[in-house]
Amino acid sequence: MEKFVHKKSLGQNFLKDEQVLQRIANSIETNDNDLIIEIGPGEGALTKYLKEKKGKLICYEVDERLTKYLSLLESENCKIIYQDFLQANLDEIENNTYDNIHFIANIPYYITTPIIEKITNSNLNVKDMVFLVQKEVAERLSAKPKNKEYGALTVILNYDYDIEYLFTVKKEVFEPIPKVDSAVIKMKKIERINKALNEERFKKIVKDSFAMKRKNIRNNLKNYDLNIVGKALTKYGYTFQNRAEEFALDFFIDLANLLENNK
Numbered sequence: 222m223e224k225f226v227h228k229k230s231l232g233q234n235f236l237k238d239e240q241v242l243q244r245i246a247n248s249i250e251t252n253d254n255d256l257i258i259e260i261g262p263g264e265g266a267l268t269k270y271l272k273e274k275k276g277k278l279i280c281y282e283v284d285e286r287l288t289k290y291l292s293l294l295e296s297e298n299c300k301i302i303y304q305d306f307l308q309a310n311l312d313e314i315e316n317n318t319y320d321n322i323h324f325i326a327n328i329p330y331y332i333t334t335p336i337i338e339k340i341t342n343s344n345l346n347v348k349d350m351v352f353l354v355q356k357e358v359a360e361r362l363s364a365k366p367k368n369k370e371y372g373a374l375t376v377i378l379n380y381d382y383d384i385e386y387l388f389t390v391k392k393e394v395f396e397p398i399p400k401v402d403s404a405v406i407k408m409k410k411i412e413r414i415n416k417a418l419n420e421e422r423f424k425k426i427v428k429d430s431f432a433m434k435r436k437n438i439r440n441n442l443k444n445y446d447l448n449i450v451g452k453a454l455t456k457y458g459y460t461f462q463n464r465a466e467e468f469a470l471d472f473f474i475d476l477a478n479l480l481e482n483n484k
């Protein structure tokens with residue numbers, strides 16, 4: 222077969238280490254009635270291991286030049302859709318047909334956040350997501366408060382998912398070799414007990430709290446009712462001088478609920 226010319230613009234760094242590929246595939250557990258969705262199968266390196274798992278598999282690949290590799294993997298249980306995942310209509314997936322939906326991907330780095338946002342904003346019954354991402358992004362998404370990597374997306378994702386940093390993947394096992402190492406993260410959907418009364422408002426408050434990372438919470442939330450913000454801060458032993466990166470998820474939920482109740 223003619224040598225494949227990788228497109229940098231599509232983040233085409235293919236993973237060549239079979240042990241790592243197998244480890245990624247093994248990080249989800251599936252049943253016969255589950256659906257696995259792979260984004261960016263490339264030449265099918267991970268796809269071939271996913272095919273061995275229980276359940277159905279749907280893969281979204283934007284580059285039609287990869288048909289020559291992927292068509293060999295197609296079957297009744299493995300469907301390849303040649304489309305930009307960000308343009309895909311996820312409402313077409315028959316959510317109720319499956320017990321659980323799993324997302325898995327070695328995703329192009331430049332669209333990591335839009336991909337995660339698209340999935341988390343969808344109505345799909347997502348059980349978990351396993352992504353190979355830039356190491357720095359994996360650290361950010363799995364960061365805890367008071368860590369410099371902790372940010373708005375981390376807080377918002379932690380509301381619905383338990384996020385675990387699984388393992389680091391050295392850059393040398395990709396072709397072509399990228400500039401930085403990668404890591405695998407797993408996000409497992411959780412049933413939250415302490416809920417925000419208005420989840421959209423909660424997300425807005427989190428984003429506003431982190432708007433200017435170096436500013437304290439008084440500055441970032443200066444357009445909110447500062448009396449109420451003060452009450453929430455006191456409850457958690459924080460002050461107006463603290464910065465959003467120091468606050469636990471529960472603080473943001475409580476603050477959102479206090480503001481919602483005092484509209």
Ligand code: SAM
Pocket residue numbers: 231232233234235236237260261262263264265266267281282283284304305306307326327328329332
């Ligand atoms: N899964 C393969 C592997 O692990 O070797 C390939 C991973 S490579 C990092 C990313 C893949 O995503 C490429 O095949 C690329 O063509 C595809 N891709 C890039 N942007 C995409 C998009 N918006 N929708 C679907 N696939 C995309």
